[in-house]
Amino acid sequence: MDKVNILLIDDQPAKLLSYEVILEELGENLIKANSPHEALNLLLKTDNVAVVLIDVVMPQIDGFQLAAMIREHPRFQKLAMIFVSAVQIADTDHLRGYEIGAVDYVAVPVVPEVLRAKVRVFIELYRKTRQLEALNADLEARVAARTAELEAQTEQFRRSEQRRSIALTAGEMGSWEVDVASGNIEWDEGPYRIFDVDRASFTPTVERVEAMMHPDDREKNSLATVVASGQDRFQLEFRIIRPSGEVRWCYGAGVIARDGDGTAVRVIGVTVDITERKRAEERQLVLAREVDHRAKNMLAVVLSVLRLTKAKSTPDFVSTVEGRIHALAATHNLLSATRWQGASLGQIVEEELAPYRTDHRERIEAGGPAAMLLPATAQAVALALHELATNAAKYGALSTEGGHLRLVWTIDDKALVLEWTETGGPDAAEPTSLGFGLSIVRSSIEAQFRGGVLYDWRPGGLHVRLSIPRAQIVGASAAEKPAPAAAREAGSKRGGSLAGRRLLMVEDEVLVGMMARKILEELGATVLGPYGRLADGIAAAKSERFDGALLDFNLAGELADPLADLLVARGVPFVFITGYQRDSIDRRYANIPVLSKPLEADSLERVLVSLLEPPRRRAIEA
CATH class of the missing domain: 3.40.50.2300 (Response regulator)
Structure with a gap:
């Protein structure tokens, strides 16, 4: 062919x-x-x-x-x-x-x-x-030699072919032809199915079909209105009411055949049921409003964290804010996986305790029945656990070699109860006033959900009892223990772990690019970019020398696939940095690491070191 x-x-x-x-x-x-x-x-x-x-x-x-x-x-x-x-x-x-x-x-x-x-x-x-x-050319040659009777059959065949061609162009849904003078309509199987009428008992005419149109759409979409417009082609969207009372959305398109005087003789066209498309558009509008609502809420939370966080120095401030934002982002990812239906308490616990399991795996115990928390509850619990874990690592049981942390939860008819118990650490003396972190715990649980927070300052460590009304739980079942996450690499390699490396960065968000570049330069890397457009990134990849790359998956509306394919073909290691979930990325990149936004410095360092370290890769020469 x-x-x-x-x-x-x-x-x-x-x-x-x-x-x-x-x-x-x-x-x-x-x-x-x-x-x-x-x-x-x-x-x-x-x-x-x-x-x-x-x-x-x-x-x-x-x-x-x-x-x-x-x-x-x-x-x-x-x-x-x-x-x-x-x-x-x-x-x-x-x-x-x-x-x-x-x-x-x-x-x-x-x-x-x-x-x-x-x-x-x-x-x-x-x-x-x-x-x-x-x-058709061969057929016309034969028809020319046939009798007048065959010429009439050929004309009928031509009209049938014309209807079929229009139906194919419009999506092969349902074609029809109207005789304007008589008002009679010829349907194929499609319109009978769309209007939900029986071929044996329903004879389509202009009057009967227009009677099935929604009253609000009937006059402006009638045959008389279409013909009077003077156009030879038309496209319409209208509603019909089936005999059952069900309302369906339809799209109609057709052409008007006129005689030598310009009088409409025939109208030929197609009808497509677009009800599902209309419903999808409505869902999309609702989704857009919901996304806008959630984004504004999240920005408000982040703004509150920034305004209320206190620290003795700028590095302390950055570290504290980064930890709190990461806690919110981790919970956001869990909620996204369930389309914001809820988040597993076990997964939330594991996300918040994972950073401390590397050095304290044997000294941390956590478990309880499976429970799915409502979105707002999940975010509040995640932030509360983050503050408790941070406090334990700085001042409590996880700050000493012999300390132990036990977190268990139970569910009864009235509440979900979490018991946070630290033992073997410094004595917990009751402060004259709660610090900001522990104040967050109390505010998020008591004020927001009318739950309860009880602090018990014991010798050897702090004990906290969190009580959350059962109404905040989507579901509860048999006991679960959170599966241990992959242990984070112990200790930071800041200050030289990427020394001598040249890294290409393609990122369209200016602030994200600036932050990532600062982190990489602190690790000793030389950064090319960040480039904000796909074309610029491809050009740099072809002309510059570098050891690895960081790619934003979506660059101002353009997917980074062409650049990613170029790097794969040349054997250049790279990582995606994106706000999308992993399952939104093409499966052919299943082996490429993905870092979710907002970026965490330790995670970025760990992934790049693993990607680039032995056997040492030679720098890619353009």
Whole structure:
């Protein structure tokens, strides 16, 4: 089978490169154009072009204008065109694109599998259309020699083929044809299914179909209104009411055939049930509002931590704030994994105690029944446990060689009770006033949830009893003990663990890049960047010498896949730094380390040292 040509049009070389990487496995010829002028020249010189990929936003001439210019040429009136857009496209722009002749839209960041699937469909449609044209040419030659009776059958066949072609273009959902004079409608199986009526008992007419439209949509979408508009093509969205009373959303598109006087004779089109799409849009709107709400709440919490944290020096302040933010971030990750339904108490406990298990594994005991905490409760408990653990490491049982920490919890009909017991450490003398950390524990449990906090200052260590109303628990079951997390590497290697290393950093968040660069330079590394754009990162990767790299997975709306693939191909070790969950990253990068934002200095150091240390890798030469 001969290869077809796919024309890629974009003024940004980096995007063209990413499209080329995504589509090369289709095995077709890929032609690239950096400007509308170059694209038009290539179209005129090239035959067998099946699909055109057009960037909506380009200088001088945008994608819509270029598509209109292409459509004006007789050779390209049926050419499949897909718009690629990195900005939100309004409904009017969608309508404008479809009127020009666009067949689909693809949003940035591009999902490789989706883009390949869309292009593959139109390539197959192109080939089948060419085959159909050849068959039609042969059929017309035969029809010319046939009798008048066969000519009538040929006309019926032509109309059937026209309806089928439109239905295929619209998604193969349901096609129809209206005789304007009589008001009779011919349906295929699709509309019967969409309207949920029986072919044997329901005869479609304009009057009957319009009677099933929602009253608020009926007049503006009636056949009379569409015909009177003077347009030859139309697209509509409307609601219908099924015989059962169920309301469904539909999309309708069609063409109006007129006689020599301009009078509408026939209307041919398709109807698609878009109810699920409308529901998805509604869910997306609700989700956007919820994300905005949660983001503002989290920012408020972070701001409060910053305002209320006190320290004797700047390094102490940074360390304290970093620990508290990390506690919130760890709980946020647990909640994200359950889509904010709740977080496991056992996992929260393990997250907060994991940093101390390296040096104190045998001296820390924790366990209790499985319990899923509500989101707000999970965050408060995580912060409270973080403060207690920090206090134990600085002043309590974990600050001495012989100290022991035991954390157990129980659940009864009224409450979840956590018992924090330190033994073998310094005597715990009751202070005249609680410090900020222990004040957080009391405030988060008592004020926020009407729970109870009891401090018992004992010889050998502090005992704390936290009581949380059972209403704050999503579920409780048999006993669980949190599985030990991988022990963190003991001791910091700050001051030279990355000495002599050259690291490429590609990160579009300025503050995150600055913080990461500062940490890496403190570890002795030389940092190239940070580069904020994918194209700049790729250029640096091709021209600079470096030992490893740090990549943000999403760079101003562009996925870092092309750069990651380049590094993998050249054997350069790298790590992703991202706010996404691990399962949001392509599976082909399953072996690449992922660090979640906000970055933790110790974790960053540990991952990079493990990635770069023996056998020592030679610096990659461009």
